Amino acid sequence: MSIFLTMLFIGFALMISSLFVDHDHGFDHGDVDVTSAHEVSDGPSWLNLKIIAVFLVAFGAMGSIVRYYGYDIMTSSLLALANGLALAFCVYKILKLFYAQQASSHVSEAEVIGKTALVTVAIADFSVGEITLIVKGSQLSYVARSTVFTGEPIKEGSLVRINGLTGVVAIVSPLTSKTKQGGVE
The missing domain is CATH 2.40.50.140 (Nucleic acid-binding proteins)
Incomplete structure (x- = not known):
């Protein structure tokens, strides 16, 4: 159960840190443009700090709850993994919706x-x-x-x-x- 609680607290710490260092402090570099057709974006991805934090919190919370009720470690891990992936997927879709609503005057x-x-x-x-x-x-x-x-x-x-x-x-x-x-x- 301690590994699940550790994941829960690490995820929570990532959420708090993303409050201070993520959004506007992320990847704004003025008028710097790379001279290729590939552009860099700070839009949502599976490696976005918010999504990783949600996965860790959901994984840790579900694993702790299931272990508390006496399930074995394998069942707890599988249920925690399913819960973490499901919530991370939901957050990914919500963030993707928010980023799609943003307008940009940047010309690639x-x-x-x-x-x-x-x-x-x-x-x-x-x-x-x-x-x-x-x-x-x-x-x-x-x-x-x-x-x-x-x-x-x-x-x-x-x-x-x-x-x-x-x-x-x-x-x-x-x-x-x-x-x-x-x-x-």
């Missing part, structure tokens, strides 16, 4: 690549200009470099397609009259 690289943008400062060959586009209702500006070298700059007011991002520089190609899609996306 995957949301920018492939979009059409407007040239606001002409982009000369082997030089940079500036583009503007709207993503998630926010207007974004990027320094831009062209992938096509024609000897003439991509003029201000032209439409370009964003092919990739290298750091803070957008790699773009001009849209021809055949590929224009009627405005900035």
